[in-house]
Amino acid sequence: MTAQVRAATPGFFDLSTKSYVQQAMFVMAGTMVLALASKISVPMIPVPITMQTFAVTMVGALYGWRLGTLTVLAWLxxxxxxxxxxxxxxxxxAPFVGPTAGYLVSFPIMAALVGFLTQKGINGHRPVAGLLLHLAANALGLTLGWLWLSGLLGAEKAWIAGVAPFILGAVLKSALAAAVLKVIALRTESAK
Structure with missing residues (x-):
C-alpha cells in the first residue's frame, strides 16, 4: 500500500510565479475582499461580529503566508x-488603540499561520485538518483580542463581551472556510 503525498504549494494560487505587478493586483483585490467582508456585520458592543476573520484566513490560505500576510497588512x-x-x-x-486593537493585531498573524500551514499541506484536500487550522487561527484572534480587551475592561468582562459571543461564529466561519477550500480543491483537481 502506498501513500499519496501532495506537494506543498505556495497557497491555492501559485502567486510566487507572478510578476510584482500581478502580485500587487492580487494584494489590491485581497484588500477589497477584506473591506467587503468587514461590511458584513452584526453590530455588537464593544466588538462587532463580521466576516473579517473568514476573509483573513481565506486570504492566507489562497495567497500563501507571505502574500497573504502582506495583503492583510496593506488592508490595515x-x-x-x-x-x-x-x-x-x-x-x-482609533481602532488600533481602542477595544478592537487586539483583534486587528491578530489578523496578519492569523493569515500567516493559515498560509504557512496551507503551504505545508493542510488545504482543501484535508478538510478536517483545514477546519481545525481555521479554528485555531480564530482562537488565536479571540485570544489576542481578549488579552487587549482585558486591559480595558478586566478579564471577566472581556471574556463575556469579547470572546463568548464570538465562539459559535468562529466555529461556523471555520467550517465555511474548510468547505470553500474543499470545493476549490475539487474544482482545481477536475480542471487538470
Missing part, C-alpha cells in the same frame, strides 16, 4: 490612512 494600512475599510466603516488610528 489602508485603515490607518483613513479609508473606511474596517467594521462599521471605522478607520484612522
Amino acid at each position: 494600512g489602508e485603515a490607518m490612512l483613513g479609508l473606511p475599510v474596517l467594521a462599521g466603516a471605522s478607520s484612522g488610528l
Whole structure:
C-alpha cells in the first residue's frame, strides 16, 4: 500500500510565479475582499461580529503566508490612512488603540499561520485538518483580542463581551472556510 503525498504549494494560487505587478493586483483585490467582508456585520458592543476573520484566513490560505500576510497588512494600512475599510466603516488610528486593537493585531498573524500551514499541506484536500487550522487561527484572534480587551475592561468582562459571543461564529466561519477550500480543491483537481 502506498501513500499519496501532495506537494506543498505556495497557497491555492501559485502567486510566487507572478510578476510584482500581478502580485500587487492580487494584494489590491485581497484588500477589497477584506473591506467587503468587514461590511458584513452584526453590530455588537464593544466588538462587532463580521466576516473579517473568514476573509483573513481565506486570504492566507489562497495567497500563501507571505502574500497573504502582506495583503492583510496593506488592508490595515489602508485603515490607518483613513479609508473606511474596517467594521462599521471605522478607520484612522482609533481602532488600533481602542477595544478592537487586539483583534486587528491578530489578523496578519492569523493569515500567516493559515498560509504557512496551507503551504505545508493542510488545504482543501484535508478538510478536517483545514477546519481545525481555521479554528485555531480564530482562537488565536479571540485570544489576542481578549488579552487587549482585558486591559480595558478586566478579564471577566472581556471574556463575556469579547470572546463568548464570538465562539459559535468562529466555529461556523471555520467550517465555511474548510468547505470553500474543499470545493476549490475539487474544482482545481477536475480542471487538470
